[in-house]
Amino acid sequence: MKQPIKAIVFDVYGTLFDVHSVKDACEQEFPEKGAAISQVWRTKQLEYFFWRHMMGRYEDFDKVTRDALRYALAVHDATSTEEIEQRLVASYAHLTPYEEVESVLKELHDVKTVILSNGTDEMLEALLRNAGLSDYFDEVVSVDGIKQPKPTPAAYMHWFKTSGLRRDEVLFLSSNGWDIAGAKNFGFHAAWINRNDLPFEEFDVKPDAVYPNLNHLSEWL
DSSP states (O other): OOOOOSEEEEOOBTTTEEGGGGHHHHHHHSTTOHHHHHHHHHHHHHHHHHHHHHHTOOOOHHHHHHHHHHHHHHHTTOOOOHHHHHHHHHGGGGOEEOTTHHHHHHTOOSSEEEEEESSOHHHHHHHHHHHTOGGGOSEEEEGGGTTOOTTSHHHHHHHHTTTOOOGGGEEEEESOHHHHHHHHHHTOEEEEEOTTOOOOOSOSOOOSEEESSSTTGGGGO
C-alpha cells in the first residue's frame, strides 16, 4: 500500500495530450509527410528548449515550438508560408487528450490537482479550454514564470514553494523520462506514464511506479 498523497502534479505534453495529434494538421498541409513532420517537430521542440537553457538564451515554449516547426518543415522539404505555419502552430492549442484523461480527472476529488508545464500560460490556458478540461485543475503553473525549464530543480520548486506540502506528499506524473528523473531527483514521488512501452532512461534515479496510462492512480489515494 503506497502512502496517500495530497497533490498530483501533471505534466501536459505527451502525458495528458497526444503531441502527435498534430500530424493530422501536418498531413492536411503536406500530404504523406504529416507523421514524419510531427516526429521531427516534437524532437526539435524539446532540444531547442533545453539547448537554449544551457546557453543562457531562454525563449518561451511558444517561440521554441515555432522554430522547431520551421526546422521540421525544412528537413522534409515542405515548402511553407507564414499562413501555413500559423495554422500548424495553432494546432498545438487543439491537441487530443488521451482517452482516459477526463474520466480519471473526474475521480480525483480529495487531492489537489496541479499542472506544471514547460508550456506558456497562454498555451496551457487555450489547450485546456479547448479540451474542456480547465475545471479539473486547482492550479496551472508554467515554468515561464521563472524561465527555468523542467527538469531543473528550480522548475519543480516554482510550484512547490507555495504548496504548503512536504515533498513526499506529492505525486508527479509524466510520460517523459527526463521529467520523471527531474521530479524524483527533486524529492517527489514519481510515476512514469509509459505510453509507448519504452525502457526507462539510464539515470541514477528511477520512478516509484510505471503505468501504461493514468488508470492506476487510485493506488496512491
